[in-house]
Amino acid sequence: MVETLYNKDTHTILKRYNTVIKTYADGSQKIKSSTYSNFKGHSRKGTLGGTVSDEEWQRLNYKNLYNSKSNLIDLIYHNSMLSEWEYFVTLTFDPNEVDSLNYNEVSTALAKWTDNMKHQNPDMAYVLVPELHESGRIHWHGVFKNVPYWNLEKARSAKTGRLIKKNGVQIYNLTNYKYGHTEVSEIQNQEAVSVYCSKYMTKDMIDLAYKKRYWSSRNLKRPTKEYALFDESTLKFYIDSGKVTYQNDKSVFIESDFDIAKKLFNVIE
Numbered sequence: 001m002v003e004t005l006y007n008k009d010t011h012t013i014l015k016r017y018n019t020v021i022k023t024y025a026d027g028s029q030k031i032k033s034s035t036y037s038n039f040k041g042h043s044r045k046g047t048l049g050g051t052v053s054d055e056e057w058q059r060l061n062y063k064n065l066y067n068s069k070s071n072l073i074d075l076i077y078h079n080s081m082l083s084e085w086e087y088f089v090t091l092t093f094d095p096n097e098v099d100s101l102n103y104n105e106v107s108t109a110l111a112k113w114t115d116n117m118k119h120q121n122p123d124m125a126y127v128l129v130p131e132l133h134e135s136g137r138i139h140w141h142g143v144f145k146n147v148p149y150w151n152l153e154k155a156r157s158a159k160t161g162r163l164i165k166k167n168g169v170q171i172y173n174l175t176n177y178k179y180g181h182t183e184v185s186e187i188q189n190q191e192a193v194s195v196y197c198s199k200y201m202t203k204d205m206i207d208l209a210y211k212k213r214y215w216s217s218r219n220l221k222r223p224t225k226e227y228a229l230f231d232e233s234t235l236k237f238y239i240d241s242g243k244v245t246y247q248n249d250k251s252v253f254i255e256s257d258f259d260i261a262k263k264l265f266n267v268i269e
Contacts, residue, residue, distance in 0.1 A: 002241060014159070015039065015227065015228040016038070016229060017037065017228070017229050018033060018035070018037050018229055018230060019228040019235065020032045020033075020226070020227055021225070021226040021228065021232045022223045023081050023224045023226070024081060025078050025081035026081050031238065031239065032203060033230065052151070063168060069201050072195075072213075072214050073198050073258045074222065075127060075194075075216060075220060077194040078223045079127075079220050080190040080191070083145060083146075084187070084190055085143040085144070086145040086146075086187060087184050087188050088141070088143055089141070089143070089184050090183040091139065091142075092138040092139050092140075092180040092181045093106055093111070093127075093138070093139075094180040094183070095108075097179050098181060099140070100137040101136050103130070103138060106130075107180055107211075107212075110215070112158065112203050113179065114126065116217075120176075121149050124147040125145050125219050125220055126143065126144045126147075126216065126217050127142050127143050127197065127214060127216045127217075128140045128216075129197055129201055129215075130200075136137065141197060142215075143197060149176075150174060150176055151175040151176050152184060152207065153175055155170075155171040155172055155173050155188060164214070201213060
Protein backbone atom coordinates (compact mmCIF):
# COMPACT_ATOMS: atom_id res chain seq x y z
CA MET A 1 0.00 0.00 0.00
CA VAL A 2 1.01 3.62 -0.50
CA GLU A 3 0.21 6.63 1.65
CA THR A 4 -2.03 9.14 -0.13
CA LEU A 5 -1.54 12.85 0.59
CA TYR A 6 -3.11 16.01 -0.78
CA ASN A 7 -0.91 18.91 -1.89
CA LYS A 8 -2.84 22.12 -1.21
CA ASP A 9 -0.40 24.29 -3.17
CA THR A 10 -0.63 22.34 -6.44
CA HIS A 11 -4.06 20.74 -5.84
CA THR A 12 -2.65 17.33 -6.67
CA ILE A 13 -2.88 13.94 -5.02
CA LEU A 14 0.52 12.67 -3.88
CA LYS A 15 1.30 9.05 -3.19
CA ARG A 16 4.23 8.35 -0.91
CA TYR A 17 6.21 5.16 -1.40
CA ASN A 18 9.64 3.71 -0.71
CA THR A 19 9.42 0.47 -2.70
CA VAL A 20 8.88 -0.37 -6.38
CA ILE A 21 7.97 -3.92 -7.39
CA LYS A 22 8.41 -4.89 -11.04
CA THR A 23 6.76 -8.01 -12.45
CA TYR A 24 8.10 -9.53 -15.67
CA ALA A 25 6.47 -11.64 -18.34
CA ASP A 26 7.59 -14.92 -16.75
CA GLY A 27 6.07 -13.95 -13.40
CA SER A 28 9.40 -13.15 -11.77
CA GLN A 29 9.72 -9.95 -9.77
CA LYS A 30 12.38 -7.43 -8.79
CA ILE A 31 11.99 -5.17 -5.80
CA LYS A 32 13.82 -1.89 -5.28
CA SER A 33 13.57 -0.25 -1.87
CA SER A 34 14.89 3.04 -0.50
CA THR A 35 15.50 4.26 3.02
CA TYR A 36 13.75 7.51 2.08
CA SER A 37 10.30 8.22 0.62
CA ASN A 38 9.49 9.15 -2.95
CA PHE A 39 6.30 10.74 -4.23
CA LYS A 40 4.15 10.11 -7.27
CA GLY A 41 2.10 13.03 -8.49
CA HIS A 42 4.30 16.08 -7.96
CA SER A 43 6.52 17.89 -10.42
CA ARG A 44 10.27 18.22 -10.44
CA LYS A 45 9.81 21.95 -10.06
CA GLY A 46 7.99 21.39 -6.80
CA THR A 47 10.69 19.01 -5.67
CA LEU A 48 13.51 21.45 -6.30
CA GLY A 49 11.65 24.44 -4.92
CA GLY A 50 12.70 27.02 -7.51
CA THR A 51 16.38 27.78 -8.14
CA VAL A 52 18.53 24.78 -9.02
CA SER A 53 22.24 24.70 -8.32
CA ASP A 54 24.66 23.33 -10.92
CA GLU A 55 25.45 20.39 -8.66
CA GLU A 56 21.77 19.60 -8.15
CA TRP A 57 21.18 19.81 -11.89
CA GLN A 58 24.06 17.41 -12.58
CA ARG A 59 22.82 15.11 -9.87
CA LEU A 60 19.39 14.96 -11.47
CA ASN A 61 20.92 14.28 -14.87
CA TYR A 62 22.88 11.34 -13.48
CA LYS A 63 19.83 10.03 -11.68
CA ASN A 64 17.71 10.27 -14.83
CA LEU A 65 20.41 8.51 -16.83
CA TYR A 66 20.55 5.77 -14.21
CA ASN A 67 16.77 5.36 -14.44
CA SER A 68 16.96 5.29 -18.25
CA LYS A 69 19.47 2.45 -18.06
CA SER A 70 17.21 0.50 -15.75
CA ASN A 71 14.15 1.07 -17.96
CA LEU A 72 16.09 0.06 -21.08
CA ILE A 73 17.23 -3.22 -19.52
CA ASP A 74 13.70 -3.95 -18.31
CA LEU A 75 12.19 -3.24 -21.73
CA ILE A 76 14.55 -5.52 -23.65
CA TYR A 77 14.50 -8.28 -21.04
CA HIS A 78 10.72 -8.27 -20.58
CA ASN A 79 10.03 -8.44 -24.33
CA SER A 80 12.58 -11.21 -24.85
CA MET A 81 10.31 -13.40 -22.71
CA LEU A 82 7.31 -12.67 -24.92
CA SER A 83 9.23 -13.53 -28.11
CA GLU A 84 12.99 -13.69 -28.55
CA TRP A 85 15.02 -10.90 -30.10
CA GLU A 86 16.62 -11.96 -33.38
CA TYR A 87 19.35 -9.47 -34.25
CA PHE A 88 21.81 -7.11 -32.60
CA VAL A 89 22.39 -4.19 -34.96
CA THR A 90 24.85 -1.30 -35.30
CA LEU A 91 23.89 1.57 -37.61
CA THR A 92 26.30 4.34 -38.62
CA PHE A 93 25.82 7.43 -40.76
CA ASP A 94 28.02 8.37 -43.70
CA PRO A 95 28.78 12.12 -43.38
CA ASN A 96 28.21 12.39 -47.15
CA GLU A 97 24.62 11.22 -46.58
CA VAL A 98 23.73 12.66 -43.16
CA ASP A 99 25.48 15.05 -40.78
CA SER A 100 26.35 12.44 -38.15
CA LEU A 101 27.48 15.17 -35.75
CA ASN A 102 23.95 16.55 -35.62
CA TYR A 103 21.55 14.58 -33.40
CA ASN A 104 18.47 16.13 -35.00
CA GLU A 105 19.52 15.25 -38.55
CA VAL A 106 20.51 11.73 -37.53
CA SER A 107 17.20 11.29 -35.71
CA THR A 108 15.21 12.44 -38.73
CA ALA A 109 17.02 9.98 -40.99
CA LEU A 110 16.63 7.16 -38.50
CA ALA A 111 12.91 7.86 -38.10
CA LYS A 112 12.41 7.70 -41.87
CA TRP A 113 14.27 4.40 -42.03
CA THR A 114 12.39 2.76 -39.14
CA ASP A 115 9.06 3.94 -40.59
CA ASN A 116 9.98 2.41 -43.95
CA MET A 117 11.09 -0.85 -42.33
CA LYS A 118 7.88 -0.95 -40.27
CA HIS A 119 5.85 -0.57 -43.45
CA GLN A 120 7.67 -3.54 -44.98
CA ASN A 121 7.68 -5.55 -41.74
CA PRO A 122 4.43 -4.67 -39.89
CA ASP A 123 5.28 -6.69 -36.76
CA MET A 124 8.82 -5.32 -36.48
CA ALA A 125 9.89 -4.56 -32.91
CA TYR A 126 13.05 -2.76 -31.90
CA VAL A 127 14.98 -0.88 -29.24
CA LEU A 128 17.78 1.49 -30.34
CA VAL A 129 20.35 3.37 -28.26
CA PRO A 130 22.47 6.29 -29.54
CA GLU A 131 26.20 6.18 -28.86
CA LEU A 132 28.19 9.39 -28.83
CA HIS A 133 31.50 8.43 -30.44
CA GLU A 134 34.80 10.08 -29.45
CA SER A 135 34.72 11.90 -32.80
CA GLY A 136 31.38 13.43 -31.85
CA ARG A 137 29.55 11.35 -34.43
CA ILE A 138 26.44 9.47 -33.39
CA HIS A 139 26.02 5.75 -33.97
CA TRP A 140 23.08 3.56 -32.98
CA HIS A 141 23.01 0.10 -31.47
CA GLY A 142 20.01 -2.05 -30.72
CA VAL A 143 17.92 -5.17 -31.04
CA PHE A 144 15.30 -6.15 -33.62
CA LYS A 145 12.85 -8.95 -34.25
CA ASN A 146 10.06 -9.82 -36.71
CA VAL A 147 11.88 -8.53 -39.79
CA PRO A 148 11.25 -11.18 -42.47
CA TYR A 149 11.88 -8.74 -45.32
CA TRP A 150 15.32 -7.62 -44.27
CA ASN A 151 18.04 -8.26 -46.85
CA LEU A 152 21.09 -9.59 -45.02
CA GLU A 153 24.40 -10.36 -46.70
CA LYS A 154 27.31 -12.07 -45.00
CA ALA A 155 30.01 -9.48 -44.30
CA ARG A 156 33.38 -10.04 -45.92
CA SER A 157 36.76 -8.38 -45.54
CA ALA A 158 37.36 -5.84 -48.32
CA LYS A 159 41.03 -6.93 -48.45
CA THR A 160 40.86 -10.73 -48.22
CA GLY A 161 37.27 -11.52 -49.12
CA ARG A 162 37.02 -13.73 -46.04
CA LEU A 163 33.86 -13.89 -44.00
CA ILE A 164 33.88 -11.59 -40.97
CA LYS A 165 33.07 -13.19 -37.63
CA LYS A 166 33.18 -11.86 -34.07
CA ASN A 167 33.59 -14.36 -31.27
CA GLY A 168 32.70 -17.06 -33.76
CA VAL A 169 29.43 -15.38 -34.78
CA GLN A 170 28.87 -14.41 -38.42
CA ILE A 171 28.49 -10.67 -39.10
CA TYR A 172 26.00 -9.50 -41.71
CA ASN A 173 25.41 -6.24 -43.58
CA LEU A 174 21.88 -4.92 -43.96
CA THR A 175 21.35 -3.83 -47.55
CA ASN A 176 17.97 -2.27 -46.67
CA TYR A 177 19.90 0.53 -44.96
CA LYS A 178 21.34 3.25 -47.22
CA TYR A 179 22.63 5.90 -44.80
CA GLY A 180 25.94 4.28 -43.89
CA HIS A 181 27.63 1.13 -42.62
CA THR A 182 25.77 -1.63 -40.77
CA GLU A 183 26.74 -4.63 -38.67
CA VAL A 184 24.17 -7.28 -37.84
CA SER A 185 24.59 -10.46 -35.81
CA GLU A 186 22.20 -13.10 -34.54
CA ILE A 187 21.62 -12.79 -30.79
CA GLN A 188 23.11 -15.65 -28.80
CA ASN A 189 21.99 -14.75 -25.27
CA GLN A 190 18.63 -13.08 -24.68
CA GLU A 191 19.32 -12.05 -21.09
CA ALA A 192 22.83 -10.71 -21.70
CA VAL A 193 21.87 -8.53 -24.67
CA SER A 194 19.73 -6.22 -22.51
CA VAL A 195 22.70 -5.37 -20.30
CA TYR A 196 24.99 -5.15 -23.33
CA CYS A 197 22.75 -2.53 -24.97
CA SER A 198 22.67 -0.49 -21.76
CA LYS A 199 26.47 -0.15 -21.76
CA TYR A 200 26.14 2.36 -24.60
CA MET A 201 24.11 4.61 -22.31
CA THR A 202 27.07 6.39 -20.71
CA LYS A 203 27.55 9.68 -18.88
CA ASP A 204 28.44 11.27 -22.25
CA MET A 205 24.74 11.06 -23.07
CA ILE A 206 24.00 13.69 -20.45
CA ASP A 207 25.05 16.14 -23.17
CA LEU A 208 21.97 14.97 -25.07
CA ALA A 209 19.69 16.64 -22.54
CA TYR A 210 16.04 16.74 -23.62
CA LYS A 211 16.77 14.15 -26.32
CA LYS A 212 15.47 10.60 -26.27
CA ARG A 213 18.03 8.35 -24.59
CA TYR A 214 16.67 5.35 -26.42
CA TRP A 215 14.11 4.62 -29.11
CA SER A 216 11.61 1.77 -29.01
CA SER A 217 8.74 0.58 -31.17
CA ARG A 218 5.22 1.09 -29.91
CA ASN A 219 4.34 -2.59 -30.00
CA LEU A 220 6.59 -3.44 -27.05
CA LYS A 221 5.30 -4.24 -23.57
CA ARG A 222 6.73 -3.09 -20.25
CA PRO A 223 6.88 -4.91 -16.93
CA THR A 224 4.15 -3.91 -14.54
CA LYS A 225 5.06 -1.67 -11.60
CA GLU A 226 3.56 -1.57 -8.15
CA TYR A 227 4.38 1.08 -5.57
CA ALA A 228 4.37 0.38 -1.84
CA LEU A 229 5.31 1.91 1.48
CA PHE A 230 7.02 -0.96 3.31
CA ASP A 231 8.47 -0.92 6.78
CA GLU A 232 11.52 -3.09 7.46
CA SER A 233 9.58 -6.14 8.67
CA THR A 234 7.17 -6.08 5.72
CA LEU A 235 10.04 -5.72 3.28
CA LYS A 236 11.88 -8.66 4.87
CA PHE A 237 8.74 -10.81 4.71
CA TYR A 238 8.27 -10.01 1.03
CA ILE A 239 11.90 -10.78 0.20
CA ASP A 240 11.88 -14.01 2.22
CA SER A 241 8.95 -15.21 0.11
CA GLY A 242 11.62 -16.00 -2.48
CA LYS A 243 9.73 -14.46 -5.38
CA VAL A 244 11.86 -11.39 -5.85
CA THR A 245 15.35 -10.16 -6.56
CA TYR A 246 16.11 -7.40 -4.08
CA GLN A 247 18.00 -4.21 -4.88
CA ASN A 248 18.89 -1.91 -1.98
CA ASP A 249 19.02 1.68 -3.17
CA LYS A 250 19.92 3.34 0.12
CA SER A 251 23.41 4.47 -0.90
CA VAL A 252 22.89 5.51 -4.52
CA PHE A 253 20.89 8.72 -4.53
CA ILE A 254 21.04 10.23 -1.08
CA GLU A 255 23.50 12.65 0.55
CA SER A 256 26.60 11.96 -1.53
CA ASP A 257 24.63 10.69 -4.49
CA PHE A 258 26.30 12.86 -7.15
CA ASP A 259 29.77 11.42 -6.53
CA ILE A 260 28.39 7.92 -6.09
CA ALA A 261 26.44 8.12 -9.33
CA LYS A 262 29.51 9.32 -11.24
CA LYS A 263 31.52 6.45 -9.78
CA LEU A 264 28.74 4.04 -10.69
CA PHE A 265 28.78 5.09 -14.34
CA ASN A 266 32.56 4.94 -14.49
CA VAL A 267 32.36 1.35 -13.32
CA ILE A 268 29.57 0.46 -15.73
CA GLU A 269 31.46 1.84 -18.69
